[in-house]
Every structure is written in C-alpha cells, then in structure tokens.
Amino acid sequence: MKRGLGFYLRIYARILVQDIKSKMSYRADFIISTLGMICTNIAGFVSFWIVFQNFPSVDGWSYYEMLFLYGFSLVSLTPVQCLFDNNWSLRMYVYSGDFIKYCFRPINLFFYYQSEVFDIKGLGQLAFGIGTLVYAWAKLGLPVTALMIVKMIVFLITASLIMIALQNAAAATCFWIQNSFYVLDFVFRFKDYAKYPITIFSPVFRFIFTFLMPIAFIAYYPSLVILHPDEVPLLSWLSPVVGLVFFFLSYKIWMYGAMKYSGTGS
Amino acid sequence: MSNVIELKNVIKEFKVLNRHEGLKGSIKDLFSRDYKTVRAVDGISMTIEQGEIVGYLGPNGAGKSTTIKMMTGVLEPTSGGITVGGVVPCRSRTKLAQEIGVVFGQRSQLWWALPLIESFRLLKDIYQIPDAEYDEMLRFYQSLVDIEPLLHKPVRQMSLGQRTLSDILAAFLHNPKIVFLDEPTIGLDVSMKAKIRTLIHALNQEKHTTVILTTHDMGDVDALCRRIVIIDKGKMLYDNDIEHLKGFFGSYRTLKIRPEEALSQAAEAIAKELPDFRVSADEEWISILVDEEKQKVLDVLGQLQHTHVIRDMQLEEISTEEVIKKIYEEGVQ
C-alpha cells in the first residue's frame, strides 16, 4: 500500500475540514480569538505607524519599504501559526506520556502529530499581511508581472520554512529536557525581530542574525528580491535553499527526538 | 495454525541515573556518573498463534508495557529476536502498524473534538480500508453493540466507558491481525466491564484476531483468556493454560463464611486466630484460603466455630485472583 503526497494531502484536508467544523461549534471562542489576533495585528501596525509619524525613514528605508517588510514577515509567519501550532502542546504530551498514542499509526509520525491542530485564527494575520503587502506594493510603484508574483509566492513560502524549522527544533527540545517552554518562547520571540532590515545592526549582529539565528531569512533577505530587484545579494537568492535545508534538519531532529523518547517514556 | 508473534530470549535494558534527595542531592546529581543498568525484560521467549487471546499478567513494573512496546515496534530490544506478523517490529514500524491495533485504557487515540463517525472515516482513510470492508465492519459493530447513539457524539463528551468502547472498536476497524489491549476495563463499572468483555470476545471469534491483554482485573482473564503469561521483574514466571495453573494449587480450597458479627471486625479477628492462612473480606463473605494437604477445611471450620457464630458457608476451588496473588508472592515451583 503506497502512501504518497496525494494520500497525505487528502488526509490533511479531511482532518482540516473536521477540525474547522468542530471549532465552529465553539463560536464565541472562535470569534473572540480571531478578534484577539486582529487586535494584535492592528496594535502592531499602529505602533509602526506612530514611529513613522515622527521619523521619515529608518536607515535609508522609507515608510513604504518598511511596511512591505512588515507585511512580508506577517505573511511568512502565518504557516507556522496555522499549521504547526500543535508544537506548543508537544511538551505536555511528552510529559504526561500521552505522546505514545501517536506512535501506532501507519503514517508519518510528524505529519500525524502536526495535522491534529489547525490554528484558524492565523488566517486573520494572513489577510492583514497580504493587505499590507498589496498596499505597500502599490505605493512603492513596484511592477505587477507574472514573474514578480511567482517570485513573491516562492520566496514567501520558502521564507516561512525558516520559522517553522526554528519552532520545530525548539519544540523538539522537550524530548531531551524538562520544562522546555522557555526554549520555545525564546524562539517564538524571533518573529518580532524579523520585520527590521538587517542593515541597522552592527556587523557582528548582522552575522549572528544571518548565520547563527537566521532571523534575517524570515523577511529581510527574501523580500529584497522583490523590493530591490536591481541589487539582490547572493544570500537572498540562497534563501529558498536555506529554508528547505533548515526545515529538513528540523524535521530530522524532531523525528529523532520522538523515536528516542517513545522508547523511554512510560 | 501459524505463529503470529515470536519472541526469542528478548532482553531490554535501560540506563537510569541514581538520584539523590534534597538540595545537596540534586547538586550531587549534576556531577553524578552514578548510573545503573536496569533490566526491564530479562530473557523472555514465547510464541503466540493467530486467533489466541493471551492474558499478559504481572505486578506493576514487571516489564509488561516494555514488552508490549517492543512488540509494537516503539522500542528496540537490547538483544534477542522478535517477529510480529512476519516482520521485525522496530525495523518496519509503519508497515506493522497496518497489521496491529492498540488500546490504552486511559488514553484515547481518537480525535478529541470529533464525533466518533468522523474518527472512523479518518481511520478508514489512514488505513486505506476498502469501502465494502468498512461498511461490513460497521454493520458487524452495530450487531454487537448499539453504536448508533455514540457515532455522532464528540469523543470528549463521552463517558470513560463509552470512550473505551469506541477506542476498542477503532482498534479493530482495519481488521488487524493483532490487537494489544492495555487495561481496557480499568475504572469502569461492572456492567460496562461485562459489555467490553463480550465485545472483545465476539471480535476475536468473528475476525480471528489475536488479542494480547494486559490487565490487573482477573475478571477479564476469567472471561476471555485460556492462556496466560505471567512475568515479574522482567522474567517469565508462567506460560500455559489457566486451568493447568490452577492444577498446581489443586489442593487449595477457598472457605467462605458469613459470621454473626460485622464482617470487617470478624475478618481481623480470624486473621489473628489463623496466622498461617490468607484471610480476606468483601461485602458478603470472609474468604480463607486453605491448603488441604496441610490442614483439612473441616478442621479449620471446627476451630472457627469455637470463637464465632457462623451463619452461612461455602466451599470453592481456588480463584484465579488467589492463584495469581500466590504466584506473584511465591512463584511457580
């Protein structure tokens, strides 16, 4: 019996539909959570706007360029929010021993675990991010060509893999250390730093945020491909590769931890 | 008949850190290399045939769940050979998963928020169960228990009994060769226990599914298992028919009496009067386990009549419960 990509997509779609159905039955919670998410995004945008009321630019980046970067980071952070939210519960499952229940299905363990939760309120962030991107795109007078849009989509998707990878790896630490919440929280805060151009930092931190904690790959490097098409640095072109490699590594770490754990936990 | 599970001299060892107590101890632990190797499973061999129901028994920490984990492929044995359904479990875990079902009494594997029928449909997709087989299975389920009211209820709203029932049905849904049931009746009331036992029995009969049952409830064993395997401290104590086991204790009888006084007080008093016997009490009877090779039941009864007014009495063969208790304590000679 072969279980290929089509099989997994079909299963995911099924679980997704069911999950959304059951979430809808808690209508109040759903609405309030979505409102909360929208509030978070609006508040983020308002602080951004207030700063630019006082200052014309940041390190040579104009208001609309910064806005583009901001929108880019919001969109590329959506998949981790929507699709991989179950990582936040991993610690609890491992601690209570309930994690073992995921080990007996004839399908990929990582997939099976992550498929269980779809965080629908992340879609509010997606809409907000897309709106910001489109607005900034228009204001900057960037050309709208098929190529640009394809580039945009490819780079957004691969950029989103970075944060997913960071979160997977952070969540997987719970297989080795107890109470690993702070590791996950530490990594989660990276998302707030993704929306700034890396050029504002000193060379040391530029290096750190590029190679050690690859925050700059969440929005800065990939968005340059669209924003400054004439002077794209090599690292920008490499960002899809970086995204894929990081995701693959984090998957391996996660699975390794899961295998190791399921052996010992009672 | 074919062997569906084979274990040959299986050993599993864990490394554990010796922990110390208190603040001083925990600082000591930081630098400690004080590891010890614990043998959770120590040279177990057995073969199980297709269609058997085997009661897998042992006190807590005996190594039961470690063995189950090795048989399901979650854990790799330190040494020894295991084949389950024709494959080596830890090497082809996903392949094996298609052939087995697992139920933990306390941990539901169903989707918490979904109605049972949706969980079933997802499992149908995951296990790639053909439509005809799936429909046939649901019809069969319906003939065994009234599942209709359960189907549209989200799992989280179910009682423990309903959830266990659902979990068992889900485990059998893809018609696996082997089903592992870990304490399926724990925490359930008497009627639910009976229902679950009937269900397991019917599924085993109809589908010829091999069932490995770990439990502490001898009622489960009496109702379902002909063969039992007992392990303790990782070692095999017994592997044979349950009747054969009782044969070891053929000279034992359980004398049940109902005295005039309050049961618990009387039980205490009797326990003092007969220090060499096992005395226990439930709501109705005081049970005294007597080895007739050593002392006749009538003598014991005579002795008791001097000190207690006995209103009623019964004589029974040794119960499974008593046999298992004796084995945990004394082993098999």
Added chain:
Amino acid sequence: MKLKKYLTFTRAGIIEALQFRLSTVVMVIGNLLYLIVTYFLWKAIFASVNNEPIGGMTFYDTLIYLVLATALNGFMEMYTVWEMGRSIQSGKIVLDLLRPMEYRKYLFWSYSGGFVVQFLTTFLPTFIVVTAVTQGAVPLGLNLVWFMISVVMAVSINYSIDFLVGTVCLYTESIWGINIMKQVVILLLSGATVPLAFFPEPLKTVVQYLPFQSIYNAPLTLLLNKNPEPLAILTTLGTQLLWVIVMLLLGKLFWRVSLRQITVNGG
C-alpha cells in the same frame, strides 16, 4: 569502545547540568537579544533625524524609557486572566469562593510573593545597570520616591484591569482571545511599546484620558523627568489615584454583578 562508554556518561552529565541552568541562561539571552534589537532599531531611527530630540526625547531617553518599561512589564504580568479563566473552567473557582477572603484579594496576595521576587530579580538589576551605564541620564533624587508611589498605584490599576478582564471569563471560554486583547491594548495605549511622547496629537489627547497611561507612562515619566514642576507631579499622581479608585470600584461591581448572574443561572 571504552572511551565511547565514558563519553556517553559525559554527554549525559552535560545534559543534566544544563537542564538546571538552561532556563536561566536562555531567558537572559532572550532579554539581551531584545535589548540589542531595541538599541539598534532606535539608533537607526534617530539617525534619520540626525539625533535631534523628538517630542522632548533623545535617543538615550527613549532607550532608557523602553528598557525600564520592559522591566516593569516583567513584574506587572501576574497571569491573573489565565488564573481566573482556568479556575472558572475547571470549577476550582467554587472552592476559591468558599475561602474566608474576598476572591480578588485572595488572588492578589497569593501571587504577591512572586511579585516581590520579580521586582528584585528583574526590575532592580535592570534599573541599576541602566543607571550605571547611562551615567546621569537617570536623576537620583526625590523622583525615586514619586516613582515608587506611582508604581504601587500602577500595580493596583493593572491588577484591577486584569481582574475586570478575568471576570469576563465567567461568560466565555476564550481565555486566550480575551487575554491577548487586553495585553496588546494595555501595551500600546500605556506607552509601553512606543513612548506616548511620540503619539500624534489627537491620539495623545485620547490616551491621556484613558486609565492605561497610568500604568507605564506615569511612573516612567516621574522617574526620568530631570526638573519636574511640583504641579505636574501632583497631577500625575492625582490622576493615578483617581484611576486606582475608579478601576477598583468597577472591578468589584462587575465581579459582584457577574457572580450573581452566574449563581442565579446555575452555570
């Protein structure tokens, strides 16, 4: 073969030791990272106006303000909404209500220990480091007294708002949604993320009339103002006192009304 065996022990030993300290180390690094990003960001922002002061605040003023606001935030967060939400959902609230103590007081005082610890371990060290590093940017005089009085009132207002929002959990299961809304509104409108001095005119006026600015803006302004007028100090403290009383009464009232409704409905 032997070496490998020993290395396993070494590795396990390292992991064990790390578990003990990792949480502290990671948290310190996390906060440092935040400081670094804030520093460079505002440095770049002020560079765009040739380091001229904006709204009366220089680059260093802004930085000190934001760092201290974060430190304050660290100990103001009492997780009241979570606590209340969880005990309402689990039904534990019934036991809490049976205590011979008003629930809002019980909740406050049962957390107050952590409060003191947080103040001593996060705010105080941050304050000392900032004062030492900036050498003179933080005035050390009577303003410290005003600041302490102001912080006490800020804590009270913050707790009252938390309690008010927590009470909403009697009506809905959505703790996460309620809490996040409260959090972002307070952080933005209190001047914790961007100093109120930068707010454009109409917005600034609106915010002045809301209770939130009394939580972060008020104490920090009192602390950092080098030559304050007595009237300004009095106005700030007076406004805070007013909000302390108003929010306290509102919180109590809402709790009492909600509780009655819930007990009547038997929810």
